Amino acid sequence: MKIAFLIPLVLLFVVIPVYAETLSDATGLVYRLDVDTGGHSFEIKTVSNFYIPDYHFDEDKKSLTLYITSGLENNLSEILLPQNLLGGNFTFYLNDQEYFPHVKSSEDISFITLNFTGSGDNKLEIIGSTYLDGLTEEVPLSLQEEENLDGSVIWIAIAGSLIAVAIIVIVIIKKKN
Numbered sequence: 001m002k003i004a005f006l007i008p009l010v011l012l013f014v015v016i017p018v019y020a021e022t023l024s025d026a027t028g029l030v031y032r033l034d035v036d037t038g039g040h041s042f043e044i045k046t047v048s049n050f051y052i053p054d055y056h057f058d059e060d061k062k063s064l065t066l067y068i069t070s071g072l073e074n075n076l077s078e079i080l081l082p083q084n085l086l087g088g089n090f091t092f093y094l095n096d097q098e099y100f101p102h103v104k105s106s107e108d109i110s111f112i113t114l115n116f117t118g119s120g121d122n123k124l125e126i127i128g129s130t131y132l133d134g135l136t137e138e139v140p141l142s143l144q145e146e147e148n149l150d151g152s153v154i155w156i157a158i159a160g161s162l163i164a165v166a167i168i169v170i171v172i173i174k175k176k177n
Contacts, residue, residue: 035064035085038132042085048077048114050122062086062131068122077114081126083107088129095122 028047035042035057046052050070057064064086068075087110092099094116102113114124 033066037085038135040084040132040135042082044082044085045080046077048075050075050077059131061127062129063125063127066124066126068124070119070122073117073119075114075116075118075122077112079110079112079114079126081110081112083109084133084135086110086126086128086131087133090129091127093123093125093127099124 028049029051031046031048031052033044033046033052033055035044037057037059044055044064046066048068049072050068052066053069054067055065056067064081083105087105090103090110090112092101095118099116101115104111112126116122
């Protein structure tokens with residue numbers, strides 16, 4: 001009877017070796033890059049077999065720059081870029097060299113397929129010919145207007161506090177009399 005309990009207990013401590021392989025070149029990492037510009041917020045979605053540690057959007061140049069870090073030689077990516085953010089005719093630069101990826105566009109998005117070689121750090125710049133197409137640019141309050149608004153709120157809070165203190169003092173004086 002004791003042996004019947006001993007066998008399952010010994011089997012719990014048996015270590016089975018595990019063998020792992022490196023990730024495939026086709027493994028997709030999903031990134032959602034948020035771009036706030038012109039009073040609007042946009043989400044750029046990517047599925048890539050490389051890491052995107054940083055990105056930069058420049059509304060003056062109508063460009064999106066992706067900083068890429070890859071440990072693989074063959075790099076693959078699919079990018080969903082909203083047409084309202086950047087659209088029209090695109091120009092691409094990979095490490096400051098003109099690059100020609102596959103691009104399909106609809107009314108809402110541009111679907112960009114990248115396929116390039118080179119491990120390490122890379123920089124991809126996407127330049128569009130239109131920016132905020134179909135949208136009006138919303139101008140945020142200037143810093144001076146925000147400061148004036150903050151100053152007004154402070155004065156209203158001080159006035160409200162003084163009125164509350166005055167009412168409390170009057171009530172206390174009336175109760176004493």
